[in-house]
Amino acid sequence: MPGKGNPAGIVLDAEAFSAEEMQALAARTGFPDTAFVSTLGPRSFRIRYFSPRRETELCGHATIAASLALHRFGALSQDGLPCEFLISTNAGVLPIRMVRDADGEIQVVMTQLPSQFQTFDGDLSRLAAALGVAAEDLHPSLPVVYGSTGRWTLVVPTRGLNSMRRMAPEPYRFPEVLTAMPGASIHPFCLQTETPGTHMHARHFSSPGAGTLEDPVTGTASGVLGAYYRTFVEPDTAVSQPIAIEQGYEIGREGRVLVWAEPHGASFNVRIAGTACFVAQLPDRMEKS
Numbered sequence: 001m002p003g004k005g006n007p008a009g010i011v012l013d014a015e016a017f018s019a020e021e022m023q024a025l026a027a028r029t030g031f032p033d034t035a036f037v038s039t040l041g042p043r044s045f046r047i048r049y050f051s052p053r054r055e056t057e058l059c060g061h062a063t064i065a066a067s068l069a070l071h072r073f074g075a076l077s078q079d080g081l082p083c084e085f086l087i088s089t090n091a092g093v094l095p096i097r098m099v100r101d102a103d104g105e106i107q108v109v110m111t112q113l114p115s116q117f118q119t120f121d122g123d124l125s126r127l128a129a130a131l132g133v134a135a136e137d138l139h140p141s142l143p144v145v146y147g148s149t150g151r152w153t154l155v156v157p158t159r160g161l162n163s164m165r166r167m168a169p170e171p172y173r174f175p176e177v178l179t180a181m182p183g184a185s186i187h188p189f190c191l192q193t194e195t196p197g198t199h200m201h202a203r204h205f206s207s208p209g210a211g212t213l214e215d216p217v218t219g220t221a222s223g224v225l226g227a228y229y230r231t232f233v234e235p236d237t238a239v240s241q242p243i244a245i246e247q248g249y250e251i252g253r254e255g256r257v258l259v260w261a262e263p264h265g266a267s268f269n270v271r272i273a274g275t276a277c278f279v280a281q282l283p284d285r286m287e288k289s
Contacts, residue, residue: 002279005248005255006217008062009034010069014048019055026050032212035062039075043085052211058091058150060110060219060257065276067096067108072278081106091150105275112149112220114267115227120144120154122177127156130177131188131205132168139190142232146181147224149270153187153204154178155228160192164203165250171208183207187221189245191233198244198256200225216248217255219272226259227268239263242273 009029011017014036017025026034030052038046047066049059066087070076076083082099097109120127124144125135138144139157147155158164167188175182189202202225204215215221226243237243242258261268 002277004216004253005276006061006215006253007031007279008059008065008276010062010066011036012069012073012075014038019048022048022050023055027052027211030212032206032210032215033059033062035059035066037066037070037075040088043076044088045070045075045085046088048090051206053209054211055090056151056210058089058094058112058220060112060221060223060272061215061217061274061276062219063087063094063096063110064108064219064274067098067110068106068276068278071098071106089150094150101275107273107275109271109273110219112223112270112272114149114264115224115231115261115270116148116267117228117231118146118180120146120180122179126173127154127177130170130173131156131186132170133158133163133166137163137166145228146184147187147228149220149223149227151185151220152181152183153185153221153224154181155224156186156188158188158190160190161194161201164188164190164201167203167250169205169213171205171213174205174207183209185210185215185221187218187224189225193246194249194254195246195256198246199229200243200245201249202245202247203250204247214251216251216253217257217274218247219257219274222247222257222259223261223270223272226261226272227270229259230261230263230268
């Protein structure tokens with residue numbers, strides 16, 4: 001739905017742009033991420049992701065949007081669905097599958113990198129203060145950990161929706177709290193949800209260098225949350241059952257991501273799924289400023 005979820009800028013035929021021009025365009029859009037797509041072959045594409053201030057390794061929601069843009073504007077060699085292709089990113093080469101869901105909407109399924117977790121050894125009271133809440137708002141038993149399925153974030157479990165709604169983060173304090181990974185984002189969540197049928201409620205606060213404060217719906221961090229759920233919350237949940245994660249309610253841009261996390265040795269293979277909609281198209285040629 002226009003106005004919901006996480007906005008992304010998509011630039012197709014990005015071979016013509018230098019990295020400096022990509023960064024300048026991303027700054028002009030002001031979106032959390034803008035994806036620049038280049039064609040490598042009939043079923044292979046290169047995507048580079050830029051926040052308003054820097055290039056990032058991987059972005060889930062912009063990948064979903066870029067996949068829909070490739071389909072909408074005829075860049076895929078396969079006309080029908082389902083279809084599959086590969087994307088080359090700074091985090092690695094990842095498979096994409098596009099299908100129609102039960103409602104007839106095009107759903108993009110993105111495979112991410114195997115999950116990784118690292119212990120957070122920082123001060124929990126200082127972490128809570130950086131988020132604008134008290135230490136008592138953090139969950140009493142679930143661990144605070146760094147997690148990645150292609151992009152590192154700090155996963156912070158809280159007691160419930162009341163704690164999530166009261167958050168007023170101060171991003172300039174993040175690096176001094178996240179001493180092991182000062183460039184990481186912070187991804188709080190709780191197990192109390194706004195809508196039936198969802199498992200987790202989340203927010204996502206960018207690192208101070210990204211140029212945005214809060215992402216409405218975050219694909220890569222949702223992948224991390226799915227693996228976290230299987231690891232620390234409900235290890236015995238059926239693997240075939242997707243974990244539904246809601247996000248964006250506090251800023252009026254609610255959305256949902258489905259996550260599958262399948263055990264793979266000591267890790268999890270993670271896939272996310274979501275949809276997107278086309279909102280607007282800028283002129284083919286934009287004057288350089």
